[in-house]
Amino acid sequence: MTVVVLLIVAGGLVAGGFLCAFAWAVQSGQFDDTATPPLRMLRDDGASESRDKGVSCPLR
Amino acid sequence: MFCCTGCASVYDLIASHGLEGFYACDIPAGVSQRNSVTRDGGYAVFDDEVLAARLIEWRREGRARVQFSIPAMHCASCVWLLEQLWRVVPGVERSEVDLLRRQLAVEFNEHQTSLRRIAERLSALGYPPVIDAEHAVGDVPTARRTLYLRIGLAGFAFGNVMLFSIPRYINGGPLEPTFQRLFSTLNLVFAVPVLLYSAAPYFQSAWQAVRARVMTLDVPVALGLTVLFTRSVADITSGRGEGFLDSFSGLVFFLLIGRLFQQKAFEQIAFDRTVRSFLPLSVRVARGDTTVLTPIDRVVVDDELLIRPQEVVPADSVLIDAAGAIDYAFATGESAAVAVGSGQAVAAGGRVIGRTIRLRVVRPVSQSQLVSLWSDPAFTRPKPYWLADVSNRFGWWFTLAALALAVGGAAWWWPDAGRAASVATAVLIIACPCALTLAAPITLGTAMGVLGRAGCYLKHPAVILDLSRVDVVAFDKTGTLTARDAIDEGGSMTPRDRELVSRLAAESVHPVSRALAGRGPVVGLIHDVEEVAGLGLSGEVDGHRVALGSAPFISAETGRPLDADDGRAWAAVDGALAGCIELDERRRPGIEAAVHALNTRLETLLLSGDRSVDARSWAPLFGNRLRFGMAPQDKLAEVQQLQAAGHRVLMVGDGLNDAGALRAASVGVAVSDDTACLVPACDAVIRGDRVVDLPAILAYARRARGVILLCFALSIAYNVVGLSLALTGRLTPLVTAILMPVSSLTVVGLSVGLMRRAYRPRAAA
Numbered sequence: 001m002t003v004v005v006l007l008i009v010a011g012g013l014v015a016g017g018f019l020c021a022f023a024w025a026v027q028s029g030q031f032d033d034t035a036t037p038p039l040r041m042l043r044d045d046g047a048s049e050s051r052d053k054g055v056s057c058p059l060r
Numbered sequence: 061m062f063c064c065t066g067c068a069s070v071y072d073l074i075a076s077h078g079l080e081g082f083y084a085c086d087i088p089a090g091v092s093q094r095n096s097v098t099r100d101g102g103y104a105v106f107d108d109e110v111l112a113a114r115l116i117e118w119r120r121e122g123r124a125r126v127q128f129s130i131p132a133m134h135c136a137s138c139v140w141l142l143e144q145l146w147r148v149v150p151g152v153e154r155s156e157v158d159l160l161r162r163q164l165a166v167e168f169n170e171h172q173t174s175l176r177r178i179a180e181r182l183s184a185l186g187y188p189p190v191i192d193a194e195h196a197v198g199d200v201p202t203a204r205r206t207l208y209l210r211i212g213l214a215g216f217a218f219g220n221v222m223l224f225s226i227p228r229y230i231n232g233g234p235l236e237p238t239f240q241r242l243f244s245t246l247n248l249v250f251a252v253p254v255l256l257y258s259a260a261p262y263f264q265s266a267w268q269a270v271r272a273r274v275m276t277l278d279v280p281v282a283l284g285l286t287v288l289f290t291r292s293v294a295d296i297t298s299g300r301g302e303g304f305l306d307s308f309s310g311l312v313f314f315l316l317i318g319r320l321f322q323q324k325a326f327e328q329i330a331f332d333r334t335v336r337s338f339l340p341l342s343v344r345v346a347r348g349d350t351t352v353l354t355p356i357d358r359v360v361v362d363d364e365l366l367i368r369p370q371e372v373v374p375a376d377s378v379l380i381d382a383a384g385a386i387d388y389a390f391a392t393g394e395s396a397a398v399a400v401g402s403g404q405a406v407a408a409g410g411r412v413i414g415r416t417i418r419l420r421v422v423r424p425v426s427q428s429q430l431v432s433l434w435s436d437p438a439f440t441r442p443k444p445y446w447l448a449d450v451s452n453r454f455g456w457w458f459t460l461a462a463l464a465l466a467v468g469g470a471a472w473w474w475p476d477a478g479r480a481a482s483v484a485t486a487v488l489i490i491a492c493p494c495a496l497t498l499a500a501p502i503t504l505g506t507a508m509g510v511l512g513r514a515g516c517y518l519k520h521p522a523v524i525l526d527l528s529r530v531d532v533v534a535f536d537k538t539g540t541l542t543a544r545d546a547i548d549e550g551g552s553m554t555p556r557d558r559e560l561v562s563r564l565a566a567e568s569v570h571p572v573s574r575a576l577a578g579r580g581p582v583v584g585l586i587h588d589v590e591e592v593a594g595l596g597l598s599g600e601v602d603g604h605r606v607a608l609g610s611a612p613f614i615s616a617e618t619g620r621p622l623d624a625d626d627g628r629a630w631a632a633v634d635g636a637l638a639g640c641i642e643l644d645e646r647r648r649p650g651i652e653a654a655v656h657a658l659n660t661r662l663e664t665l666l667l668s669g670d671r672s673v674d675a676r677s678w679a680p681l682f683g684n685r686l687r688f689g690m691a692p693q694d695k696l697a698e699v700q701q702l703q704a705a706g707h708r709v710l711m712v713g714d715g716l717n718d719a720g721a722l723r724a725a726s727v728g729v730a731v732s733d734d735t736a737c738l739v740p741a742c743d744a745v746i747r748g749d750r751v752v753d754l755p756a757i758l759a760y761a762r763r764a765r766g767v768i769l770l771c772f773a774l775s776i777a778y779n780v781v782g783l784s785l786a787l788t789g790r791l792t793p794l795v796t797a798i799l800m801p802v803s804s805l806t807v808v809g810l811s812v813g814l815m816r817r818a819y820r821p822r823a824a825a
Contacts (some may be wrong), residue, residue, distance in 0.1 A: 001238070008246070012220070019216045026208045033158045039136040040143065040157075
């Protein structure tokens, strides 16, 4: 019985922790725009050596 | 070759800043955007404090963050370039793109640059910011964030409640009382926030519907949720059972996911252009000897306006100058310019051609003809979508049937009051319209995404159902069934001449000029542009004198006689003949097959504003259903007449000259060869080269309707099973916990699975 209660408390804490992390992520705007970041990471900053031809324009 | 004027005009800029990485992106050649020749001073309104306050998010210690709405951004390169803004505009510290909402957030140092300067630079790069009165700063993400939080909480509760419910199911019989009490109490603790927070939108919207005495699908959903929760609480507190809280939190979780799907599909296409974005931001008003840039909202009657070539007249006025030429293509669809004389009226929405003119305002902006055209009920009244109509009617029937069954079931068991209550609540629990609340949004959302990737952009997912019910298709001709292309006959022009000519052509709205313009980059300066109506135009481009026009016009320019006027356009550079250009209006490839395919199922109709010169060549396709010489009002009347006769009309047109007909039709599809330039009056925008896919699109829409009906049938089958169990008093929490998610998941699986790969355009280009 005690073990079950202990497990429930531990499980609830872990799950609650993830819920809080999710809430923080949403509130800090990480889910606001899910379209642009995947495009952003395809490009290098500044340097023009890497001409990755694989990059296409998905919204053209 | 560049995908947009921005890409093109910054070529030099980019090279000089060492940003050649921009060209690593494989951009298709020849996709041109509407030309936006930037002019100095047009953005002086950004110095206006009232406007600035609307755009600025925050401002502290000389730094500020603003949100620009930029409809022109559309690809990975645009994102990249706009986020490198700090290299191009001194004083900009950071810029961030939200591609879906077409927004750019810029943080800048107010000592080094200004809002206006950034706006001007953006415009020079080919991304003119649009000022939209309806878009306030900062209110958009909150709704989406709340939805995510609601889903997160419901999912969290669903998982935990399942964890505490499964032991009971696996055990087969009741658990040890201490465990049962502990688990039930914990379930309740998890379910209360779901009821109060996650399910709140359903209760709110149901309450609003009840107060407004209308029926929506949220009413039976809210009713079901309420009964589900109270019955569970009653069962748990009385110790009669373990309640249905797993089903409750699972149901809320799935319903919210359906809602997210719907919202995502809706955001795919940001129709963030309104009629105001077609009007100029500011206008030159003569005050004494000087001219002052004034926001158009502040223009008053009797102001004297100076409108330069290519600028739009913002208000109804009369001409002060001796003569001028106006093109009303936007407001009326007439592509020929109209000559006006001194004292004659000029309507708002006209575009000035040839030379700068002076006007006196006779009616303020808000009352002008253009605005009244757009505030016509046909434009502003939201169309009643068939889906909304059906789901409301269905909602009525569903609620009434569920209540009747609940009462009937209770009456059957009546002497046994406890049994009667449990049967009645069980009926209301199991009778939940999951099919409509999940099937329709997910099917339509998937279909909308698929069509969007195929070049057909819908304004709202429900348009698909309206498309599936269309029985008459009305086409506009020019720009819809045909594409205009200027061909350089014999390839006689050198590339340099060609570029100079197309840059000059960007200054004019003549059909030949339009077909020519927008191919080359628009950089450098153009001086002394003069257009002689009906003859041609000339100007100085990069220090070269360029002329474009009819044979007599070019003869005078070059001093060399040309052959008799045969309707072709000629070009001259620096007084020497450069070449000949012919406007080729040809049918879009595959259009005949497409119209024939449509003819087999429904009726087609051609409504053209042109003269009936080529009526005979269209007769094989449309038979006697050809109407020529139609003014925009005639098209509108024709569409309304068909609808009065009980037809559901799909109008396909190029958008601006048949805007009334597009809006009035059951479905209005605007054809655009440039997807960044959207038409406010339509339900969908289709890329010019995809018009031939219309039969496939209609077939796909019919399939979507079929899938939704199939989901209804399936959900009714589930309901029959569930209700028979409920009425006989055998609906246990275990059965509910299995039946509800299974029915939701099969509906979701069917909707996505049957729609995702089903779109088959005939002509794979």
